Amino acid sequence: MVVAALQLLRSPPVPAAKHRILWGSKILQDPPTVTHAEAMAEDDRGLFKWLSNVDKFGFCFISGVPATPEATEELSRRIGFLRETQYGTFWDFTSDLAKGDTAYTTLALGAHTDTTYFTDPCGLQLFHLLEHTGGTGGATLLVDGFYVASILKELHLDAYELLSTVPVPTHAAGEPEALYTPSTRQTPVLKHEDGVLVQVRWNNDDRSVIRNLKPDQVEPWYEAIRLWYKLLSSPDSEYWVQLSPRLLTPILPSSCGTVVDNHRVLHGRSAFTGKRRMCGAYTGMDEYRSKLAVLSERFAPDPVTADTAARASVNGRSVWHPAL
Structure with a gap:
């Protein structure tokens, strides 16, 4: 079983992966973007362009979105019905600690994927900055997990294999009414199907006690996640962008919504001061x-x-x- 699994990881990718375009920090020169008018057009051509960008790159900006929760929710529902979680169906929040989650603080958040504690982590996440007044910071961080994984596989195959086979227990226990853990043990950081990487599952803040390691795997596994984190946080991997409801730039004109494939692209933010109001939803x-x-x-x-x-x-x- 183990030998077969390692052979599967070493096998070349099947054609299904060819449409992906891996990227690093240089994508800042030309990030995938559609306009709000395109995404909302009745003929659906702009919607197809938008979702095709997500399919290729794992994320896409939507420029010119009105800075209201109503417009953002309407945009979210263009994709499909929204997925309700312990945070609600559509969220509109600030750093007021209304929920027991680091997203509701002013703290910096490292690159992570959301809902790692669900058996089926949420697919797409759309988020939109509505307001940031009386302070600075809060830059958005995006990292292509498939790109980072490809580097790890090339440079540290043993570490890649450990992160592809060892289940990582996770939990969400910030709310008194909730205690989420996956109902399956098939929860490695890097999930494969037919030899192709299909999902990155990583949030160090949601990670529980590791209890599936053999004694001789303990040090190699922690070394593997050290290497993984080092590559995740490399300047070559990190794409930082300062979003603002009123910021006008040649690349990101006016207020931008952001959609990320939560099975591929990790997101985060820098610490901030002032009032920062975000809204968004999962699909x-x-x-x-x-x-x-x-x-x-x-x-x-x-x-x-x-x-x-x-x-x-x-x-x-x-x-x-x-x-x-």
């Missing part, structure tokens, strides 16, 4: 993939399935569609 990975698949059929159809749909179809969809 499930299945809802996002469904919307992207339907839009792909309309705007970038596979020629074979499109041709066969004319002769054998269900609801206009080819019976030879890859998903059927």
